[in-house]
Amino acid sequence: MIKFEHVGLRYGIGPEVLSDISFTLEQGSFHFLCGPSGAGKSSLMTLLYLGRKCTRGQIHMLGKDTAKLNRDELSELRQKIGVVFQDFRLLPHLSAFDNAALPLRIAGMTEKKVKSHVEELLDWVGLGDCMKRLPATLSGGQQQRIAIARAVIANPRLLLADEPTGNLDDEIGMKLMGLFEQLNKMGTTIIIATHSTKILDSLPHSRLILNQGQLEIFNPILSSKIGGLHG
Amino acid sequence: MAKEHFHHHIFSISQRKNTGYDIPLHTRLGTEFLVLLIALMTFLLLLAALGSASLGNLTDKWVGGLQNTLTIEIPAGENTKQHAESLQKQLQIMDGVKSSRILNQSDMSDILSPWLGNDISILSDLPLPTLISVEISDKSLNIKNKIEMMVRKYAPEAIADSHESWLNDLMKLTTSLQLTAFVIFTLILFVTSIVIAGAVRSRMAMHQRELELLHIMGASDKYISFQFIRYIFSQTIKGISFGILAGLIIFICISLFTGQAAETLPAIKIKNFDLIILLSIPVLLIAIGTLTARQTVYSVLREMP
Numbered sequence: 001m002i003k004f005e006h007v008g009l010r011y012g013i014g015p016e017v018l019s020d021i022s023f024t025l026e027q028g029s030f031h032f033l034c035g036p037s038g039a040g041k042s043s044l045m046t047l048l049y050l051g052r053k054c055t056r057g058q059i060h061m062l063g064k065d066t067a068k069l070n071r072d073e074l075s076e077l078r079q080k081i082g083v084v085f086q087d088f089r090l091l092p093h094l095s096a097f098d099n100a101a102l103p104l105r106i107a108g109m110t111e112k113k114v115k116s117h118v119e120e121l122l123d124w125v126g127l128g129d130c131m132k133r134l135p136a137t138l139s140g141g142q143q144q145r146i147a148i149a150r151a152v153i154a155n156p157r158l159l160l161a162d163e164p165t166g167n168l169d170d171e172i173g174m175k176l177m178g179l180f181e182q183l184n185k186m187g188t189t190i191i192i193a194t195h196s197t198k199i200l201d202s203l204p205h206s207r208l209i210l211n212q213g214q215l216e217i218f219n220p221i222l223s224s225k226i227g228g229l230h231g
Numbered sequence: 232m233a234k235e236h237f238h239h240h241i242f243s244i245s246q247r248k249n250t251g252y253d254i255p256l257h258t259r260l261g262t263e264f265l266v267l268l269i270a271l272m273t274f275l276l277l278l279a280a281l282g283s284a285s286l287g288n289l290t291d292k293w294v295g296g297l298q299n300t301l302t303i304e305i306p307a308g309e310n311t312k313q314h315a316e317s318l319q320k321q322l323q324i325m326d327g328v329k330s331s332r333i334l335n336q337s338d339m340s341d342i343l344s345p346w347l348g349n350d351i352s353i354l355s356d357l358p359l360p361t362l363i364s365v366e367i368s369d370k371s372l373n374i375k376n377k378i379e380m381m382v383r384k385y386a387p388e389a390i391a392d393s394h395e396s397w398l399n400d401l402m403k404l405t406t407s408l409q410l411t412a413f414v415i416f417t418l419i420l421f422v423t424s425i426v427i428a429g430a431v432r433s434r435m436a437m438h439q440r441e442l443e444l445l446h447i448m449g450a451s452d453k454y455i456s457f458q459f460i461r462y463i464f465s466q467t468i469k470g471i472s473f474g475i476l477a478g479l480i481i482f483i484c485i486s487l488f489t490g491q492a493a494e495t496l497p498a499i500k501i502k503n504f505d506l507i508i509l510l511s512i513p514v515l516l517i518a519i520g521t522l523t524a525r526q527t528v529y530s531v532l533r534e535m536p
Contacts, residue, residue: 083447093258102253103449
């Protein structure tokens with residue numbers, strides 16, 4: 001469960017980029033995060049992946065009050081969150097295999113298990129023959145698939161994706177959404193920040209709509225049908 | 232042709248071996264000076280330790296040679312020979328005197344040859360004092376005072392020199408030099424620690440993006456710090472190896488030089504304690520390097536949420 005209570009965020013002494021955000025997401029729910037550029041989507045995503053502390057309010061992630069966790073506990077919590085960045089953030093000196101393997105190595109998995117997991121997943125995303133290649137030698141779409149593989153490989157309880165289909169063609173984009181749906185059915189909470197009306201229209205999931213730093217609207221119709229979102 | 236070259240380049244990049252660093256610390260980004268600096272620090276530490284050891288040897292040699300001896304100096308004059316023989320007779324029957332000997336012209340020549348050359352004929356033209364070398368067997372008998380009293384009685388113009396004040400001065404000098412070496416030793420270690428901390432901070436700033444990513448993915452401070460510890464460890468090992476090599480070359484050169492001038496300079500002899508100090512230098516540098524890296528990484532990471 002993810003719970004935001006009157007959460008605010010400001011950078012330095014600047015104005016609040018997020019103001020009084022409150023919502024609750026049930027475990028295993030699926031949401032889209034929408035809103036115009038500069039609305040605060042990235043800031044909200046940053047708070048969700050615990051990349052920054054909120055300047056006011058309380059954040060409960062996966063049932064834990066993040067303010068009360070020590071550094072090691074926060075690290076453990078972060079290991080349960082997968083993130084797909086819009087700019088992929090692949091490590092350029094590591095091969096596709098090693099990039100995808102990072103979360104497993106951080107979690108302390110044995111190399112034997114890492115190898116089998118990574119090979120299986122890279123095969124699944126169609127990069128089985130590019131495992132030893134460095135990101136710079138891959139296309140944008142291939143890089144994005146590695147970023148997605150890296151985000152889902154450790155079977156996270158929460159998956160955050162920022163414009164995950166931005167560099168993919170429609171077919172692979174929909175295949176990817178299918179993967180997210182599959183993960184969601186296995187109990188993973190999914191939040192996808194997207195502008196794609198095609199995706200938004202094709203999938204009947206609830207929407208968190210940010211505008212000027214405030215969570216102004218959520219879709220009450222979808223919400224009431226699907227559940228999992230309480231403003 | 233250009234396309235083929237490009238593909239070859241891409242292939243070589245794609246086949247590059249994984250170095251095991253999640254953070255690209257193996258790349259050359261201006262911190263290679265660390266190896267040179269650690270080599271220099273190792274070399275200076277070795278010099279300080281060897282200098283201190285040879286000072287100890289020098290003191291031991293001189294103190295050991297003079298501690299139980301006393302020299303009676305009878306100025307050149309009409310009764311010199313007579314006074315010397317009287318004193319020698321008394322010394323031979325005195326309790327606490329192990330041996331005594333009037334130095335002959337050959338002994339004087341040996342003493343003065345570094346300054347006057349090997350031509351002993353010149354000595355007969357000089358008003359040289361007569362020297363009696365006395366070896367004391369038991370200091371507790373207050374033998375020095377007894378000898379002084381005897382000298383006053385049988386040769387009032389003579390002086391009994393136990394070398395004590397000279398030895399005390401020498402001891403003070405070597406102790407202060409050894410203390411200076413210790414201070415230099417400590418300072419070098421301190422400076423090494425500061426430089427390593429600076430290099431780690433600089434590397435962390437260069438790889439801020441990678442650090443943030445690992446942090447977001449749940450890498451603990453321990454996991455991240457291990458990468459830096461491994462990097463500093465490898466740089467320290469390289470630096471120590473170069474430093475020891477340079478130190479060995481200097482050590483061999485000094486040994487050869489002091490071997491040639493064995494009369495005036497003490498040879499560098501490494502005793503057990505010195506060996507422990509020398510062996511502790513790499514261990515200390517590695518310990519300081521890795522601990523500094525760890526603490527620096529932890530303090531920088533604490534600034535992250």
